[in-house]
Amino acid sequence: MGKNKIIISLDLGTDKTTVLVGDFDDTGELNIIGFGESKTEGIEKGLIVKPNNVIQSIKKAISDAETTSGVSISSAIVNISNSHIEFENVTEFLTYGTNQKEIDDVDISTLIEKISEKLQQDQYKIIHIIPKRFILDDVDEVIDPRGFLASKIQGEFHVVLSKINTYSNLKKVVENSGISVIDFVYNPVASATSVLYPEEKEMGTLLIDIGGGTTDIAILKDGSFEFTKTIPLGGSRITLDIAHRFRIPKSEAEELKITYGMAISDAVAEDQVIEITPIGSEEKIQISQYELVDTIEARLDEILNLVKKEVEQSGFIDKLNGGVVLTGGVANTPYIKELAYDIFNMDVRIGKPKGYIGFSDKLNNPKYSTSIGMMLFKKDSSLSKKMSPINEPKNDILSIFKSFIEKIKQTF
């Protein structure tokens, strides 16, 4: 096992902190050789509210991953997701006068640097500049422009930006837990990478990852990202609704949700009676499963309608021939597929992460789409260089481009 093939992902979720140790074999297949997890304390809606608690959660998950893998962990790729993250689809071009020129890596780097300079603002940090396509001499659309002759190259990119303060806080907390950050990956980008099939990415598909504190959305069409966004609502809010409505502790509400929960109240066939003990009371009272499911349905309905509104505003609602793919822990809710179908009126499937082997008993669950996706997104660049920290924005962006080009090479 060559050390340079080892890749670590740290998925700092609102509900759980997961650390995976991955190893790429000679064919480039991702083999998960270590798994560590802890309950996250100190994150709400994707934002750090209690840094010291978060550090403890990271340390525990790292330590478990070290034990299961036998690998000593000092750096990782880390997820980022909160409602302050924004995207921009940007076009930039270079011209070479009347002469034609053979396009090479330098031209692409110049294009990416131009975008980086154009979008760099004091209050924002660029997380991703993901190439979508290139147009040569205003006519030929290509995915990999290198080697072609052209007097003008135009590139289209999906750029993801984070507010600098939330970015810096996250980086600092991870570093204070003893881990240096190799790169950040935005949740919707990661989840879409591990869950969607190439055909779905082409046809136009809406990916919805509903986690504990955030709902991450990605729209992919013609093979690339068109839209990414995070809504600060998820399964924790459903648990809180249950706790409030029935006046029970959050831990009990979570248990009821998992045991008796569904997404559609009409799906409750034989209404069961559930016994609960409200806070401050010594006596048990009875509630019906219908009431519980009704509470869950109301919040899920709100979340999915918020997503629908975003998609309508994006102009892509009529272009989703690949339908909707639901993932994240909340996608485990029985009948959520049916609820989403009623709201979106298009095909819906539940997506789990794919593209890896090892620990599949555990990882074959929608809640690990981000963790696996982070690794797959970074896969090619991690294969080509040692896992040393790369914090320079320029290198950051170039490595993503290299990864993109590697992927293209593998496709043909």
Ligand SMILES: Nc1ncnc2c1ncn2[C@@H]1O[C@H](COP(=O)(O)OP(=O)(O)OP(=O)(O)O)[C@@H](O)[C@H]1O
């Ligand atoms: N079987 C299930 N039925 C309903 N909800 C479930 C089920 N399993 C998990 N969940 C919910 O999924 C949520 C956790 O999902 P996930 O692990 O994807 O979140 P996370 O990655 O920690 O958070 P985030 O990405 O939002 O920061 C919790 O609210 C949990 O209650």
Ligand SMILES: [Mg+2]
């Ligand atoms: Mg998550």
